[in-house]
Amino acid sequence: MNYRIDNLQYCNWSREIFEINKDAGLNAVHVTIVYHEDYNEFLKNLKEWDKLLNENSDIIFLGKNYKDIDKAKSENKTAIFFGFQNCSPIEDNIQLVEKVHEHGCRFMQLTYNNQSLLATGCYEKNDSGVTNFGREVIKEMNRVGIVIDMSHSAEKSTLDAIDISQKPIAITHANPYFWHSAKRNKSKKLLKILSENEGMLGLSLYPHHLKNNSECKLESFCEMVARTVEIMGIKNLGIGSDLCLNQPNSVVEWMRNGTWTKEKKYGEGSKDKPGFPRQPEWFLDARGFKNLDSGLRKFGFKEEEINDILGNNWYNFYKGIN
Amino acid sequence: MNYRIDNLQYCNWSREIFEINKDAGLNAVHVTIVYHEDYNEFLKNLKEWDKLLNENSDIIFLGKNYKDIDKAKSENKTAIFFGFQNCSPIEDNIQLVEKVHEHGCRFMQLTYNNQSLLATGCYEKNDSGVTNFGREVIKEMNRVGIVIDMSHSAEKSTLDAIDISQKPIAITHANPYFWHSAKRNKSKKLLKILSENEGMLGLSLYPHHLKNNSECKLESFCEMVARTVEIMGIKNLGIGSDLCLNQPNSVVEWMRNGTWTKEKKYGEGSKDKPGFPRQPEWFLDARGFKNLDSGLRKFGFKEEEINDILGNNWYNFYKGIN
Secondary structure (H helix, E strand, C coil), X not given: XXXXXXXXXXXXXXXXXXXXXXXXXXXXXXXXXXXXXXXXXXXXXXXXXXXXXHHCCCCXXXXXXCHHHHHHHHHCCEEEEEEECCCHHHCCCCHHHHHHHHCCEEXXXXXXXXXXXXXXXXXXXXXXXXXXXXXXXXHHHHHHCCEEEXXXXXXXXXXXXXXXXXXXXXXXXXXXXXXXXXXXXECHHHHHHHHHCCCEEEECCXXXXXCCHHHCCHHHHHHHHHHHHHHHCCCCEEECCCECCCCCHHHHHHHHHCCCCCCCCCCCCCCCCCCCCCCCHHHCCXXXXXXXXXXXXXXXXXXXXXXXXXXXXXXXXHHCCC | CCCCEEEEECCCCCHHHHHHHHHCCCCEEEEEEECCCCHHHHHHHHHHHHHHHHHCCCCEEECCCCHHHHHHHHHCCEEEEEEXXXXXXXXXXXXXXXXXXXXXXXXXXXXXXXXXXXXXXXXXXXXXXXXXXXXXXXXXHHHHCCEEECCCECHHHHHHHHHHCCXXXXXXXXXXXXXXXXXXXXXXXXXXXXXXXXXXXXECCCHHHCCCHHHCCHHHHHHHHHHHHHHHCCCCEEECCCECCCCCHHHHHHHHHCCCCCCCCCCCCCCCCCCCCCCCHHHCCCCHHHHHHHHHHHHCCCHHHHHHHHHHHHHHHHHCCC
16 A cells, blocks of 8 residues: 655645645645644634634544544545644643643644754754753653654754654654755754654755755755665655645744744745745645656656655554554 | 842742841842743732732832832832742743833743753753843843843853843852852852853852751851852842742742653752751841841951842842843
């Protein structure tokens, strides 16, 4: 059985986008439902998702574990898995880890770009690693079954998380630094240790993470995949596109600035290019999975390897969550 | 004019304690009104303080700036200044700094013992210094007039705060490490830099910060003061007793564990001695200021120096807050 999984999207959700994901053949999507929200704000977001799930129940449903990916495949739907890009919903309360899991959360980043109560983000000057509270939270996430996601975290914090966690962790959306030297991309050393500990890397299609950004060529992306396989092996790679379809630029401004600064910060953008970047032509939306398929094939990847990267590896990773 | 100021108390407040402070001749007390509370919980604590202030308005009132210390002295009352031992009430929102100031907050620790969103606490393994959000908050605290208090912070974070802040900072309650090697006490290097930047150290009378703990001798304390003056000069030293009168042991448990851990932590205590420690006999409550006065005199301090340490230095520091 082969699966297609996009393990990170943060779109301005609508029926149109769910249909695109279905047309793309996606059996599962991990969707970001929180950036900076606290617990009560997370509950509000859940209500909006209840509505979306109800109104589109013919093509999507809330996924709880890997069996729902099989169910989605057999019913020709897409299973939606909830995740957070920051740990803000658990606030300073270890008891909330279990609560957010009960509400469907299956992935949680220990940090967004800044320092959190749990670990250091990749935009900080210094990285002190996983904190006292972070150690407690990792233990609890392992216990209840929430994946530790370190996509936006700094390196020492990520290595600490790999070390402390009793279960494999994930970097759901990032690329290797050797290919494109963005702050968000990851070192060879880190990727090697991640894969040695059965952790997953979801390759990102977000232009700031791509060589030549919006002008990135499919061939270049596929070559990067081949070089990453040399470091990590074939079984620990997937896709986490980081698609932000139909989001207004005010959203990326909020993602970067939240409520933590009075002065406007541009994150991966710049004063001249403050908004969301344009997607490369071969990955305008999830239907780009088909281009990835043909691109990888053209580059010499075998059928089985392509299926591993485009979904089967994530499927197997989901099996280990609980 | 001479003042008596205790720049840190966290008592289980009652009329009895306000009377003791008045009998001790205290013109001002900086009281902790928050440990782990978020903004809404802080507002609840404020309501309790409104009640206390109303019911005891013949002997206490809320202080806003140094002029209220003069007012207290002339009216034979004690001015109460509010402070936080953690930054939890501002949550992740820079706008709340101005709000908490409007509600009377004049001191805020950037961290309690653990990592916060602003800086690293002294119980963490690694110290990454002041964070991105921390820099923004320090700027805002400087602007509105809240003192940066680093009593429970780690060393690099404290040095960063001294460096970043445009106004002198304070360590409201701690002692020098050379005298008693507690995690919470401060290095000579740090104390020197603090005083060179016009920052204040409030000497603590909390047994875990004292040589021989509850058995600490007044003579030993006064000798420590003399040695600290050699490092910091006479003008940057005050008292921050850290008195926790009438608090039940459940409170120190909550201070240490908050909601961040499922396993019980003992902080400065231990499994065998989990509760509040017994005060030394010469400082059972604020009336111990009189023992400090005579002890310092006996040790050879001059009248003016004693008045500096027991209140005048804090008074002058308050002058610079706004």
